[in-house]
Amino acid sequence: MAPELGIFALILAFILSLSQAFFGLTGAWRGKPVWMAVARPAVTGQFVFVVMAFACLVYSFVNNDFSVLYVARNSNSQLPLFYKVAALWGAHEGSLLLWILILSIWSLAVAAFSRALPLTFSSRVLGVMGLISSGFMLFTLWTSSPFLRLIPAAPDGADLNPVLQDFALAIHPPMLYTGYVGFSVAFAFACAAMLEGRLDQTWAKWTRPWTIFAWLFQTIGIALGSWWAYYELGWGGWWFWDPVENASFMPWLAGTALIHSLSVTEKRGIFKSWTLLLAIFAFSLSLVGTFLVRSGVLVSVHSFATDPTRGLYILAFLVLTIGGSLTLYAWRAPKLYAPGGFELFSREFFLLVNNVILAAVAALVLWGTLSPLVYELLGVGKISVGPPVFAVMFLVPMLPLMVFMAIGMHSVWRRGKLTATAKPLWWLACAAILLSLGVQGLVFGELHWLGLLGFSFGFWIIFSALLEPLRRLRQKQTLTAALLGMCIAHLGVGMFAIGASGVESYKIEKDVSLKPGGSFRIAGYDFKFVSAANVRGPNYDAVQAEVQVTRGGKPVTLLEPQKRHFWVQQTANSKAAISVNWARDLFVAMGDPLGDNAWSMRIQYKPLVRYIWLGAIVMALGGLIAATDRRYRVKVPAAAPGLVTPPDSRAELGSA
């Protein structure tokens, strides 16, 4: 009963989203308030029915209804309850339903918080979002329904893929999707502004908090994915430049650029068409990501089931969305030209540099991700682009970006000179280099060019980010949420730079063969394989090794990695054991029994690796603080069509 109800609810939601799109868009076009008034209730209705459809699938999972094909494929009666629910988005069909649910939550939020906006504008925004959700619902109903029955029912399910039975991965897709889908709001705002033919600074002010929220969720989502890959896949790497990772990283880059260019559009009323283009790209890259993941055109560790129909549908949807929005852009953007100059080394200049570099990196990553396809289509051969290529493409533009970031935080609008607070910046740069040399020499005992660059830039950015908030605190001046958020987010970038360059410079990774009693030393730590024993989990058996870690004879920690064998899928999965502290991770993962009582083991020393994810969390926190700035709260329904706030010409700090 539940799956049928689910399908029915999804069809109703589809019809409601169609009417949301139709009445929202044509109502605004024809200027009919009665039509436009339909859009909001349609959003609410759509939300209710999507939640119902989602609940039906959750119900089927929790109750082990293996007469539902999707449940039978992705769950099992022995699966712990938490993973039964998480299994819902463990494969293609269910993750689409999650996507739709999140989109309807965003739509509901937009509907709820856009009452202060002009009616035509908000109904256009909701109309565009209705188009997007109806596209995704049609896709789900047509090619990927999770509610199909399996007759006769399976006696038990095929189980969730063991590598997905993990906490971080259970919450990674919802976070990432919240980010992906959130860019649809910025996209809808951009389309609505173009349809309206009006894009002023209030528009940017409305769009900014939405974009920041989407961006911060995506930041967390990507960090979770990276953390998961690090401890769960058993390789100990934190980023693989896998097509699917790139698919999430490209919209993030475009979204980061968008946040910065929106600040110029808001403060100065310039960069308008560029901002629009970025809003279109951020969402389009999210769709490209979906296409790459779901169609199976690229080899990836994340490849879900591949199906040509699905690939074709997403491709068509992609062409329609990107083609449609770019056509609209070509038609409307020339009207939006706003004259306005700025000096070299003004804040506008620094943000322009930020945008150009981030866009270039996104383009390079896109090129690297797609070039295997291009090579194959050209018949040159089957190639793969290795991580070193991506590392160079990422690192080379990032170095100047970090310099511009450290200085740009202290620039002012219009005029090409820095604030008085920036005076210590130059000797702080020297201090950062000295500190970096000191850390390398004293802690790691070895100089490494990547470490030198990463530490120096990282420390410099952190110092620079702290300057202004500290000055204001000392002089008891007000510190706006936007300024504080900006500084904290940049502080996170500094932490990330230190973590990433530290682990890449000083990591030690060894694959060894150990017998009980044998030990191996890396980075001064002795890893002693004490014994191996059989243990039993809720749905697996495992061999658990006891590895004692000592340093100079003093005990450090006891690590217990497992090699799990899952009953249902008959697959092995190694669970790494990691000892964490503020300076380093010690990582042990079990390989295979090598005969003669020996086991292959992967032993790793990962200095500073935690600062990668901590940096990402701090970045997201900065976004959260900035988004709560009072400036973004639209209180009165003041902005009647045509009303334009005067350009804000004050040389004000703290809005980037």
Place this chain on the structure above:
Amino acid sequence: MTPRRKRLFVVLGILGGVAASVSLAVMASRENIMFYYDPSQVALGKAPLAKRFRIGGMVVKGSVARKPGDLQVRFVLTDFAHEVPVEYTGVLPDLFREGQGIIAHGTMDSHGAFVADEVLAKHDEKYMPPEVAASLKNKPAAGAAAVKPTS
């Protein structure tokens, strides 16, 4: 300098920077893009001898061998037309097993064996890397079941 010219200067400068980084990336990638060859191409001597490349195929059942307690493992990869022996030293991925499609990165040694520095088996046990599936599909002798795409 007029504001217009200044902006032109800025844009040109940035474009130059982007062009430089792109060409840098292209140069870097020439060293690091790896071509894919299947066991037949390798057996027929079409694969490069000095350069790293990727090879993919099925691990022949019963071919995985190692000295007890030794990290080095040998196995044979097949595309059902030709076979290539592979050597690897290190921890194999969880999903590596006989009869499974895998991809290995490495170089040929002088004895016609492929020395892998990385072995990849994908998450999904039913998953066949597309290249492997394609090279198996082109061989008439391939077992139909083995080539079945993921479902």
